[in-house]
Amino acid sequence: RKKIGVLTSGGDASGMNACVRSVVLYGISKGCDVYAVYEGYQGLVDGGDYIRKMDWRSVTGYLSIGGTSIGTARCMAFKTREGRLLAAQNLIKNGIDSLIVCGGDGSLTGADVFRSEWSGLVSELLKADRITKEEASIFKHLTIVGLVGSIDNDMSSTDITIGAVTSLHRICEAVDSVDTTALSHSRAFVIEVMGRHCGWLALMAGIATGADFVFIPERPPSEEDWETAMCKVARRHRELGKRKTIIIVAEGALDRNLKAIKVDHIKDILCDRLGLDTRVTILGHTQRGGSPCAFDRILGTVQSVAAVDAVLASTPDKPSPMIGMNNNQVTTKPLMDAVKLTHEGAAAIESRNFDRALELRDPQFLD
Ligand code: ATP
Numbered sequence: 001r002k003k004i005g006v007l008t009s010g011g012d013a014s015g016m017n018a019c020v021r022s023v024v025l026y027g028i029s030k031g032c033d034v035y036a037v038y039e040g041y042q043g044l045v046d047g048g049d050y051i052r053k054m055d056w057r058s059v060t061g062y063l064s065i066g067g068t069s070i071g072t073a074r075c076m077a078f079k080t081r082e083g084r085l086l087a088a089q090n091l092i093k094n095g096i097d098s099l100i101v102c103g104g105d106g107s108l109t110g111a112d113v114f115r116s117e118w119s120g121l122v123s124e125l126l127k128a129d130r131i132t133k134e135e136a137s138i139f140k141h142l143t144i145v146g147l148v149g150s151i152d153n154d155m156s157s158t159d160i161t162i163g164a165v166t167s168l169h170r171i172c173e174a175v176d177s178v179d180t181t182a183l184s185h186s187r188a189f190v191i192e193v194m195g196r197h198c199g200w201l202a203l204m205a206g207i208a209t210g211a212d213f214v215f216i217p218e219r220p221p222s223e224e225d226w227e228t229a230m231c232k233v234a235r236r237h238r239e240l241g242k243r244k245t246i247i248i249v250a251e252g253a254l255d256r257n258l259k260a261i262k263v264d265h266i267k268d269i270l271c272d273r274l275g276l277d278t279r280v281t282i283l284g285h286t287q288r289g290g291s292p293c294a295f296d297r298i299l300g301t302v303q304s305v306a307a308v309d310a311v312l313a314s315t316p317d318k319p320s321p322m323i324g325m326n327n328n329q330v331t332t333k334p335l336m337d338a339v340k341l342t343h344e345g346a347a348a349i350e351s352r353n354f355d356r357a358l359e360l361r362d363p364q365f366l367d
Contacts, residue, residue, distance in 0.1 A: 002032040004311055005051070005096040008068040009040035009075075009103035009110070013149040013163025014289035016068040018300030019102045019307075021059040026308045028056060035096055039071040040103070041078035041110060047090030063297050066166070066290040068149075072103070078110055085130075087114065088121040091142070092135050098143040098311045100304070102162065104150035105342045108322065111144045112336050115320050118142040143314040145307045146322040146335045147300075151288060154198035156341035156361050157333050158324030162303065166289040166296045167194070168204050174283050175209040175246065182244035188234070188276040190247045190263045194287050197346055198361075201287070202250035211246040212237050215253035215261050218354050226255055227269045235274055245276060258352065299325065306330045 006023040008016045020036060027034040034054045037043040043050030052058075062069060077083030091099070101111040118141065126136040148155045151167035171193050178189050191211075195201040199216025206214035213230050215221070223229045234245045247270075253261040263280045270278040292300070303323045310321045310332055322335040345360035 002098060002312065003035065003094070003096045004032050004098045004100060004308065005035045005037050005044075005091065005094075006070075006100045007037035007040055007044065007102070008070060008072045008149060009101060009107035010072060011104060011150065012067040012072050012288055013151050013161070013296075014066040014166035014292035015162040015296030015300035016072070016102050016149045017059075017062040017065050018292065018297045019147050019149065019162065019304045020068070020070055021062040022301040022304030023100050023308055024054045024059045025056065026305045030308060030312060032308070032311075035094060036070045040073040040107070041075040041083075041087065042073040043071070044087040044090055045075060045077045045083045047086070047093070051090060051094050051096075064291050066292055067288065081117075084114055084117060085121055085124060088118065088142075089125055089130050092122075092125070092131050092139045097139055097141070098145070098314070100145045100147060100307045100311065102147040102149040104148070104152065104161075105155055105339060108146040108148070108155075108335060109339050109343075111146055112320065112339055115142050115144040141316040143311050144320040144335065145310045145314075146320065146338075147303055147307055148322065148324065149300075151201070152195045152198045153200040154196060154342070154361070155338060156345055157322070157338040158326065158331075160299065160325050162296055162300050163289060163292070164200065165299075166291075166293045167287050168201055168208070169293050170287050170289055171201060171205040171283060172208045174281075174286065175205060175211070175248070178281055179209070179244060179246065182246065185277065186243045188245035188247070188270045188274075188278040190249060190266045190270070190278065190280045192249050192251055192263045192280070192282045194283070195250045195252060197252045197349060199250040199253070202248050202253070206248045209246065209248075211248045212242075213247045215247070215249045217250060217252040217254050217349055218357055220254045220256050220258075220354070222256070224256060226261075227273070230266070231269065231273050234270065234276070238274070245270065245278075254349075258350070302330055306332065
């Protein structure tokens with residue numbers, strides 16, 4: 001009987017609960033035992049009550065709850081060999097040989113490290129008498145499957161990550177709310193949105209709300225003096241009769257010289273040069289989403305079915321898969337490749353190779 005562990009890790013994203021629910025229900029329907037590992041990798045390291053067998057009713061009501069009900073964490077211990085040794089020991093003692101990890105690129109990097117070290121970890125545990133010879137022979141291989149849960153939509157090789165669309169909805173609602181007050185007072189608003197080094201949320205929010213100007217890391221303004229360029233656009237829109245000015249800034253936005261573009265600086269520019277009554281709104285953690293939109297519920301559900309199928313189809317010689325979404329199809333790609341391309345994409349931004357960064361993120365360029 002296959003024993004599958006499921007955990008959520010890194011920043012919470014709406015739709016993670018749909019993943020857990022789907023892994024539990026579909027896993028059970030396929031004759032597996034499913035265990036939830038609470039609090040991300042920390043639960044794996046700590047073991048005990050953090051690893052709990054789930055039944056059909058354990059996940060009742062999960063679909064509509066935002067975030068992750070089994071908890072998530074950023075776990076320093078898992079970044080150390082000793083932490084991963086403890087994690088391996090806890091998995092083996094619970095009889096779990098397959099792990100479905102839902103998280104961002106950091107979590108999936110950790111999963112990949114864990115799997116690549118697995119046989120070394122097992123030998124070390126055996127040598128230290130922390131597991132028996134029989135356990136070492138049964139748990140020769142660890143199956144890992146990655147699901148991408150992140151509001152940032154920053155993972156390479158998948159078109160969309162679980163939680164990103166819910167987050168985008170919340171951002172649009174917030175911008176719409178700001179719009180009404182901006183219109184009433186004829187004000188300008190500079191709105192900062194999340195996304196770390198990725199501009200997807202900011203760009204999509206800009207399109208969906210008709211913002212005047214958007215700053216994203218992947219396309220820094222081409223002008224050295226971007227302040228003048230931005231003012232030109234804002235002034236033109238005002239001259240055309242617009243009563244509001246909305247500037248959306250990704251938290252990782254950069255100028256041509258890779259210097260961070262700050263919302264307060266933009267506010268000062270709009271005030272000083274255009275005389276606009278300007279306010280800054282940092283949307284903050286409301287963007288994590290709350291109740292997931294239908295898309296993220298569906299995405300989490302269908303991708304997790306694919307994740308359980310991938311566990312059941314796995315063989316030691318096959319690379320760990322990551323479940324993605326490409327052109328509206330659920331896809332299975334090597335996890336290691338997707339993680340590597342994601343890191344290369346981040347490095348490309350740092351070296352100002354923006355086109356390359358976009359190519360690395362978008363699988364259509366790679367296939
Ligand atoms: P988000 O995109 O929402 O930030 P994330 O998964 O990228 O999510 P991280 O904080 O980068 O979030 O990673 C989550 C956890 O994954 C870390 O706290 C750590 O436990 C584990 N992890 C990350 N990188 C590694 C690594 N190189 N080796 C081992 N574990 C790692």
